[in-house]
Amino acid sequence: MPTALKPRVATTSLCGCFGCHMSILDLDERILKLAELVEFDRSPINDYKEFQGRCAIGLIEGGCCNEENVHVLEDFRRHCDVLVALGDCAISGGIPAMRNHLPVGETLEHAYVKAPGVWNPGGIIPNDPALPLLLNRVYPCHEVVKIDYFLPGCPPSADAIWDTVVALLTSQPLTLAYERLKYD
Amino acid sequence: MTENPTTLGTPGNGNGRTRMLTINPVTRIEGHGKVTILMDERNEVTAARLHIIEFRGFERFILGRPYWELPVIVQRLCGICPVSHHLAAAKAMDRIVGGEQLTPTAEKIRRLMHFGQIFQSHALHFFHLASPDLLFGTDGTATSAFGAPAAQRNVLGVAAKYPELAVQGVMMRKFGQEVIQATAGKKIHGTGAIPGGVNKNLSLTERDALLQDVPQMLTWARSAVQIARDFTLEHLVELLPFGSFDSHHFSIVRPEDGALELYDGVLRAVDRDGHHLVNGVDCQRYLEVVGEEVRAWSYMKFPFLRSLGPEKGWYRVGPLARLNTCAFIPTPEAEAARQEFLGLTHGKPNNITLCYHWARMIELLHAIEGIRDLLADPDLQGTDLVAQGPRREEAVGVVEAPRGTLFHHYRVNRHDEVTLCNLIVSTTHNNEPMNRAVTKVARDHFTGKTEITEGLLNHIEVAIRAYDPCLSCATHAMGRMALRVEVVDPQGNVLSARQSE
Numbered sequence: 001m002p003t004a005l006k007p008r009v010a011t012t013s014l015c016g017c018f019g020c021h022m023s024i025l026d027l028d029e030r031i032l033k034l035a036e037l038v039e040f041d042r043s044p045i046n047d048y049k050e051f052q053g054r055c056a057i058g059l060i061e062g063g064c065c066n067e068e069n070v071h072v073l074e075d076f077r078r079h080c081d082v083l084v085a086l087g088d089c090a091i092s093g094g095i096p097a098m099r100n101h102l103p104v105g106e107t108l109e110h111a112y113v114k115a116p117g118v119w120n121p122g123g124i125i126p127n128d129p130a131l132p133l134l135l136n137r138v139y140p141c142h143e144v145v146k147i148d149y150f151l152p153g154c155p156p157s158a159d160a161i162w163d164t165v166v167a168l169l170t171s172q173p174l175t176l177a178y179e180r181l182k183y184d
Numbered sequence: 185m186t187e188n189p190t191t192l193g194t195p196g197n198g199n200g201r202t203r204m205l206t207i208n209p210v211t212r213i214e215g216h217g218k219v220t221i222l223m224d225e226r227n228e229v230t231a232a233r234l235h236i237i238e239f240r241g242f243e244r245f246i247l248g249r250p251y252w253e254l255p256v257i258v259q260r261l262c263g264i265c266p267v268s269h270h271l272a273a274a275k276a277m278d279r280i281v282g283g284e285q286l287t288p289t290a291e292k293i294r295r296l297m298h299f300g301q302i303f304q305s306h307a308l309h310f311f312h313l314a315s316p317d318l319l320f321g322t323d324g325t326a327t328s329a330f331g332a333p334a335a336q337r338n339v340l341g342v343a344a345k346y347p348e349l350a351v352q353g354v355m356m357r358k359f360g361q362e363v364i365q366a367t368a369g370k371k372i373h374g375t376g377a378i379p380g381g382v383n384k385n386l387s388l389t390e391r392d393a394l395l396q397d398v399p400q401m402l403t404w405a406r407s408a409v410q411i412a413r414d415f416t417l418e419h420l421v422e423l424l425p426f427g428s429f430d431s432h433h434f435s436i437v438r439p440e441d442g443a444l445e446l447y448d449g450v451l452r453a454v455d456r457d458g459h460h461l462v463n464g465v466d467c468q469r470y471l472e473v474v475g476e477e478v479r480a481w482s483y484m485k486f487p488f489l490r491s492l493g494p495e496k497g498w499y500r501v502g503p504l505a506r507l508n509t510c511a512f513i514p515t516p517e518a519e520a521a522r523q524e525f526l527g528l529t530h531g532k533p534n535n536i537t538l539c540y541h542w543a544r545m546i547e548l549l550h551a552i553e554g555i556r557d558l559l560a561d562p563d564l565q566g567t568d569l570v571a572q573g574p575r576r577e578e579a580v581g582v583v584e585a586p587r588g589t590l591f592h593h594y595r596v597n598r599h600d601e602v603t604l605c606n607l608i609v610s611t612t613h614n615n616e617p618m619n620r621a622v623t624k625v626a627r628d629h630f631t632g633k634t635e636i637t638e639g640l641l642n643h644i645e646v647a648i649r650a651y652d653p654c655l656s657c658a659t660h661a662m663g664r665m666a667l668r669v670e671v672v673d674p675q676g677n678v679l680s681a682r683q684s685e
């Protein structure tokens with residue numbers, strides 16, 4: 001049950017591979033400890049799909065590749081005091097941004113019409129209203145909303161995530177040890 | 185927003201029509217998987233769909249990259265099972281550099297890495313994601329369990345009520361991740377496999393550190409099989425029909441004897457009675473066996489067996505399918521568990537959707553048996569790491585990822601540039617089955633209703649979750665997807681919509 005006193009932490013995966021969230025899970029035993037310090041708000045690892053309250057920290061994995069990512073990110077900005085771009089995709093767009101030098105239509109046509117083994121007599125490209133529209137390119141988070149901290153790595157290690165979250169929760173300056181600052 | 189991103193619509197139906205709009209802060213649903221249910225005048229379900237709404241375009245933007253980047257780039261499709269992509273790409277690149285006859289050290293290091301991946305992924309799914317559905321059946325009926333309060337349905341909810349079990353799940357996943365780190369150099373997105381081999385062996389220190397934990401992991405894996413088995417047998421009456429249907433099953437198996445094989449093998453498909461539809465086919469010829477249909481309402485394609493066509497050729501993959509296709513499991517404890525599993529369906533293929541969980545835990549046991557056996561092998565400390573031979577232009581790499589068969593297909597020109605890339609990820613094979621499971625649950629539970637309760641909604645998620653869809657490969661949510669269910673009348677009006685939580 002939500003307790004008013006514990007700071008709340010929310011996480012989301014936008015256009016990322018979920019590796020950054022797996023790195024959060026790599027906190028292992030510490031994830032149970034973290035659960036004592038904070039209240040988890042909206043996150044793909046629980047069943048909350050909407051914000052339950054004002055959050056101290058929002059951890060963002062992935063950049064924005066479709067309109068829905070933008071809406072979710074704006075929603076996080078509205079509800080979180082501090083936003084952390086977690087990992088290379090959130091910081092720079094990452095590997096998915098490799099599509100940025102190509103027209104979107106071409107990548108779609110490639111996958112659904114030209115790919116070997118495709119059975120597509122009608123030449124269909126998925127376009128149902130249920131599918132969110134793709135952006136013309138993949139945007140890093142800071143080009144869409146203000147981001148307070150950037151934690152590099154693909155993914156950042158569990159130790160780096162732990163140090164960051166603990167520093168933020170205890171209002172200490174964040175200094176990451178040399179070996180925790182990795183760009184791979 | 186510093187720049188106003190324009191939105192390009194998906195080109196229309198092949199005639200180049202493009203929808204174009206600019207993003208406004210429109211309030212929109214949050215959700216990576218979306219379910220729509222169509223009902224006719226008589227309130228009968230006519231169609232139900234699981235839409236996969238994420239698209240990345242790897243197959244196109246990878247073109248022109250140097251081939252040696254593939255094992256490290258393509259795994260960035262999915263941080264949940266990166267080792268599977270890492271290995272499938274590396275296996276294809278082995279053939280490109282003519283090094284597919286790996287040195288014993290290289291092959292065993294990779295197999296160990298893969299077992300580590302199976303172990304961590306299966307533990308993650310069962311304990312972190314699925315167990316809340318299975319555990320909170322306080323009144324003893326499985327289907328009522330699916331409607332437990334949402335606030336409780338997460339791994340921390342499990343930790344509050346069954347702390348020991350949650351700790352086991354966390355520690356098992358951790359062990360699998362440590363096996364990966366020791367073999368791939370990193371827990372997530374490692375670099376261990378390279379074209380023609382691996383870049384490190386396993387030191388004695390690394391080996392001994394892992395060996396220390398093996399007995400505990402074996403004990404916990406046995407008890408996980410027991411939990412899944414007991415859950416299934418206790419709730420059999422409710423589980424039997426739940427999202428269930430007869431289907432074909434597909435996987436790779438060991439070429440010589442049809443044994444369960446996760447790292448390398450030949451293609452096999454069986455029908456619902458266990459008869460072979462495809463058998464012993466070299467994975468290099470996968471395109472002769474599998475086609476992929478495109479449908480307008482999902483970014484995920486619909487694979488089918490070409491011999492049967494798109495209508496009838498769909499099949500399932502993953503733990504349940506593998507236990508149905510293989511002749512036996514080559515480690516004793518997991519094989520004994522499989523025998524008991526088979527007893528439930530009198531030796532015929534098991535088509536009960538929620539038996540995926542039990543099958544998954546049997547594979548978890550197999551993985552730790554495999555890890556134990558491999559760690560005893562001195563080849564892991566060998567120093568001959570890379571093989572090479574005559575170059576090839578085209579190659580297919582296949583592995584059984586935790587969720588099912590994974591194909592990577594590439595062509596590389598003489599300038600070392602990738603000129604073709606085709607990926608069929610595990611969850612894609614299960615697209616039609618997941619849609620059928622959704623339809624079945626909707627028909628069985630929604631017919632005649634215009635109002636959908638939270639509990640009913642979770643029924644749909646439970647059916648999808650049985651497949652452990654790795655939505656990162658196709659979308660990027662995890663097992664607990666944001667699902668929105670809409671009930672639409674024949675004119676397309678939304679009668680009722682519900683967002684999970």
Ligand code: SF4
Binds near residue numbers: 020086094
């Ligand atoms: S930064 Fe790396 S690990 Fe994180 S989402 Fe992107 S590709 Fe995955």
